[in-house]
Amino acid sequence: MSGTSLDGIDAVLVAFSDTASHLIQSVYHPYPEELRQQLLALHTPSDNELHTCAVVSSDLARRYASAVNELLFKCSISAKAVTAIGVHGQTIRHQPDAGYTIQLNNPSLLTELTGITSIADFRSRDIAAGGQGAPLVPAFHAAMFQHPERHRVIVNIGGISNLTNLPLSGNTIGFDCGPGNLLMDAWCLKHAGHPYDKNGDWAKSGVVISELLQKLLSHSFFQQLPPKSAGRENFNLPWLMQFLSGNERPEDVQATLLELTVKSIAEAISKHCSGAEEIYLCGGGARNGTLLSSMQKTLSIQHVAPTDELGVDADWLEAFAFAWLARQTSLGLAGNLPAVTGAKHPCILGAIYPV
Numbered sequence: 614m615s616g617t618s619l620d621g622i623d624a625v626l627v628a629f630s631d632t633a634s635h636l637i638q639s640v641y642h643p644y645p646e647e648l649r650q651q652l653l654a655l656h657t658p659s660d661n662e663l664h665t666c667a668v669v670s671s672d673l674a675r676r677y678a679s680a681v682n683e684l685l686f687k688c689s690i691s692a693k694a695v696t697a698i699g700v701h702g703q704t705i706r707h708q709p710d711a712g713y714t715i716q717l718n719n720p721s722l723l724t725e726l727t728g729i730t731s732i733a734d735f736r737s738r739d740i741a742a743g744g745q746g747a748p749l750v751p752a753f754h755a756a757m758f759q760h761p762e763r764h765r766v767i768v769n770i771g772g773i774s775n776l777t778n779l780p781l782s783g784n785t786i787g788f789d790c791g792p793g794n795l796l797m798d799a800w801c802l803k804h805a806g807h808p809y810d811k812n813g814d815w816a817k818s819g820v821v822i823s824e825l826l827q828k829l830l831s832h833s834f835f836q837q838l839p840p841k842s843a844g845r846e847n848f849n850l851p852w853l854m855q856f857l858s859g860n861e862r863p864e865d866v867q868a869t870l871l872e873l874t875v876k877s878i879a880e881a882i883s884k885h886c887s888g889a890e891e892i893y894l895c896g897g898g899a900r901n902g903t904l905l906s907s908m909q910k911t912l913s914i915q916h917v918a919p920t921d922e923l924g925v926d927a928d929w930l931e932a933f934a935f936a937w938l939a940r941q942t943s944l945g946l947a948g949n950l951p952a953v954t955g956a957k958h959p960c961i962l963g964a965i966y967p968v
């Protein structure tokens with residue numbers, strides 16, 4: 614998995630049986646800053662971008678292969694013992710209303726370098742069926758965390774945040790809530806020189822600018838009804854800059870961005886997850902102590918905790934989900950939830966690149 618934060622690659626080895634799944638090993642390979650900048654630049658049109666995309670796709674595949682090979686080495690497992698690699702690729706454009714989403718990737722090269730079947734391009738089939746192509750993790754959340762007596766909500770706080778509502782009866786729903794870490798990361802890099810605000814300590818040193826927060830919360834995405842999905846197209850530094858006078862203290866802006874993430878998630882929960890009893894957080898944002906305590910204060914729900922409490926490490930959950938989605942595909946089972954993405958029907962997701 615390589616997500617919208619553009620921080621790097623999360624790779625996991627997962628064993629599945631018909632009744633259980635088990636995360637055996639994990640590896641994280643951060644991106645060098647140069648690649649991060651290259652990927653960021655590819656989010657907007659530029660000269661010769663087709664060539665650059667192709668070259669970067671192969672670079673990514675080599676990095677995915679190196680993560681996979683390290684996993685195998687760590688576990689002393691041969692490539693032959695692995696059924697498939699579920700590889701998300703790196704999203705650089707997400708425009709479901711225009712009928713497409715683009716994840717840079719070269720699954721043929723990944724198969725060649727690892728000797729393992731790759732399964733890729735998980736989102737396009739859902740878009741072809743009229744869906745948003747995202748979020749896809751709610752089906753996995755439902756399979757893993759649905760409880761017969763506890764109404765749970767799973768909140769993923771990556772670059773973008775998304776939630777899955779798991780009521781006791783009725784449909785699982787899910788949608789993107791808005792920015793997770795990507796605005797905080799961008800602001801932190803620009804003004805504090807760090808790629809992210811560890812534990813939210815810098816944000817904690819600032820004061821929320823209420824007027825700015827209200828302006829940010831007036832983004833039309835927050836008013837839209839699900840199904841909905843977001844990307845860097847919707848939330849980015851130029852969008853933030855138009856609301857700033859230039860006189861704000863950087864730490865106050867950081868505090869406000871953290872609160873934007875908290876408030877947008879809290880509002881999504883109160884509008885769409887009525888009756889929720891337990892909130893579980895995953896993604897890198899679950900490791901932000903300031904965000905976690907603000908979430909606990911803002912929500913009227915007492916139980917807010919990382920998914921580690923449910924037995925799945927919050928840092929690896931999304932990579933785990935793509936292993937699960939690849940398994941669905943290899944078994945010929947649907948991976949999308951039409952009630953989440955808005956697709957006309959369940960679909961077998963992805964394309965298979967056999968050994």
Ligand SMILES: Nc1ncnc2c1ncn2[C@@H]1O[C@H](COP(=O)(O)OP(=O)(O)OP(=O)(O)O)[C@@H](O)[C@H]1O
Pocket residue numbers: 614615616617618619620769770771772773794798808809810811812813895896897898900901902931
């Ligand atoms: N200790 C920490 N304190 C604060 N923030 C953290 C910490 N650890 C990780 N993060 C944040 O989490 C981000 C990475 O999260 P994650 O790996 O879930 O992103 P992602 O894979 O890009 O997700 P998505 O695909 O859902 O957008 C980092 O960029 C950073 O902002």
Ligand SMILES: CC(=O)N[C@H]1[C@@H]2OC[C@@H](O2)[C@@H](O)[C@@H]1O[C@H](C)C(=O)O
Pocket residue numbers: 616617704707714746747748749750751771772773774775789842843844931
């Ligand atoms: C287009 C795209 O890459 N979307 C990501 C992004 O990151 C979080 C959120 O926005 C979610 O919609 C999705 O990823 C997760 C893994 C998903 O599909 O569930």
